[in-house]
Amino acid sequence: MELSERKQKILRAVVEEYIASAEPVGSKTVLRRSGLACSPATVRSELADLDREGYLEQPHTSAGRVPTAKGYRLYVNELMRERELTHEETEAITSKLRGNSVRPETLMEEIGHMATELTSYPALTISSPTKATVKRFDLIYLDPNSFIIVLLLSSDGVKNKLVRLPFSFTENTIKRLSAVFNSSFTGIPEEQITPELINSTERAVGDTMGLTSVIAGFVIETLTTSHSGGANVSGEANLLKLPEFKDPDKAHKLINYLSDSKNLRALTGQGEYGDVRVLIGPENAALELRDSSVVLASYNAGDGMRGLIGVVGPTRMDYSAVAAKLGFIAEGLSRLLGGGSAPPSGFGKLMIKGDDRDV
């Protein structure tokens, strides 16, 4: 059922006013904000309708109206005006991305901080799990007791480890190991590194000291840990400034929930990069997020990997500004990390996608 234009205007006014003030919105305020040419009484009857239809609700009789999740949903899907970023904002983001000399360990953390700063909500970043393989294998001989393992992964990440052992070996052994590993452990996914493969490699090299299994162990560890993507949060303290979290216990529960990266990874969903997903209150699967909203933008992290950057806040969130900012960051990240691959058409136009589940 379609809402009349006037109802839409009123709903928009209520949502935007509530987002700004966190106070229930009354008929007079709606009038002031929407600029409609009618009386408060008319607005009141319209408000009562929107209330009946489930878009608004009253904290108690004789209070103003507050949007419901359904109301926010309609607002986000149809009523929200696209927020243009100011030049300062785009500049801040692009310069940050450019300026960063791409130290992959800290990049996502810094991006998270930037998102927090820009939106003043806690920000989270999630790197999708990858099916990495080893692209190139090297051992660097140091001395009779130690060598370095260097792995170049299919994602172009480089991992290494210094191995120091209580017995000695020759440079030649290391060279031979390096060659054998380079031919038999490259290009295969983690699950194909079976005990049999390790055994046969061991025999092929004539290794009697267990070097092979040490090295294979590192390969497996590297592939599995790079497999489960990383996740982090920043700016949790910002929640405390919001009136909806004046109860420390509420804040505590949410922050706790966010601080477990397992929970964050559960937010990973399907969707093309370029999407901005908005999950409003009860649309969230997790109980702890049921009266908060999450906005997630996904980016192309190169090599077919997707990553997410998002923020968490009260349902009363400035969706349009947040979505625009996150979308822009994700776009920049895709350019930075995604390499040559062209972004999907419409990238940057910001496609807001909601959850498909019934509410």
Add this chain to the structure above:
Amino acid sequence: MELSERKQKILRAVVEEYIASAEPVGSKTVLRRSGLACSPATVRSELADLDREGYLEQPHTSAGRVPTAKGYRLYVNELMRERELTHEETEAITSKLRGNSVRPETLMEEIGHMATELTSYPALTISSPTKATVKRFDLIYLDPNSFIIVLLLSSDGVKNKLVRLPFSFTENTIKRLSAVFNSSFTGIPEEQITPELINSTERAVGDTMGLTSVIAGFVIETLTTSHSGGANVSGEANLLKLPEFKDPDKAHKLINYLSDSKNLRALTGQGEYGDVRVLIGPENAALELRDSSVVLASYNAGDGMRGLIGVVGPTRMDYSAVAAKLGFIAEGLSRLLGGGSAPPSGFGKLMIKGDDRDV
């Protein structure tokens, strides 16, 4: 001036009761807790004395007593009974340290989590800055446009970078570069890597493509970033459960302060590893910490580096348990990271050191 034994017992009872209950402590409660054989009236007059001498204070007339910073200080220095860790606690710590396959990137973070869990206060870890040098230098040739730089640092950390350039070079060039760098860039601190050195290296190799400066740039970056030690916090949300942080604003300020690693690094002080430092309320230099306490244990991170692990909490903190736990963790870490070097005598006996500044 020495306190009479009875006064000491009373002070201890007040501190310990207040730590446990967070409520001002009255004369009857002191009596119950201390087991002294006298009447409440006697205790009252003693309390009044301790009040006059600055060890205790009253939130208001006709309330019980609360320890002052001076009171806590005396308690920590002289009155506190050493807390023995239970077998479960020591077991939890040692097994965690043993179980950890020492992935240096995440080790300190995990240790921080452990400290939070054990003490239920926010935990922080700080790795001291190092003067690292390059111990060994390698370039791995991949294809005409790319190679990997591998640096073995004096701290035995290994750093690497994949370099991909828009022009091509031969495997031989890379080999030559590797040899030259390995001889001229190893063993020297960052400040000796001057433009002159880079220029002369460039000439020596006959490099006209700028490869030398790319590589030198990475070396410098690595040495300077490993130079400024890392810091991190975990478990900030735990503050919210404490009555002293029921005001979200207070919690917000403190959490914000802690989330800036610059501020954390400012906590680094002198002292041998093996020390446990306790900073009580106003003893803290930072304004934001003035009504909180910080307990810091330092550990030997090997190679002459020191690291800190600590927790932040209200002045009403269970100092003896916290100090014991942190001390034990630091001890374990020292053994894990500090390698062969023997711990200073008395390690594990837990030397509590206060701040030397006047209060």
Add this chain to the structure above:
DNA sequence: TTTAGCACTCCAACTTTCCGAGTGCTAAGC
């Protein structure tokens, strides 16, 4: 020096009062 007794203080929790913003309803007007 200790202790019992007592008057006094003051917070915290609970009620009560009061105000105003905002509603829904009704009846008149366009």
Add this chain to the structure above:
DNA sequence: GCTTAGCACTCGGAAAGTTGGAGTGCTAAA
């Protein structure tokens, strides 16, 4: 039929008032 002015009503929340109990300091006697 939609809109609007008028009006009685509701309800939360701030302000003010009330009460009880825990705890104190002082005094005088043991």
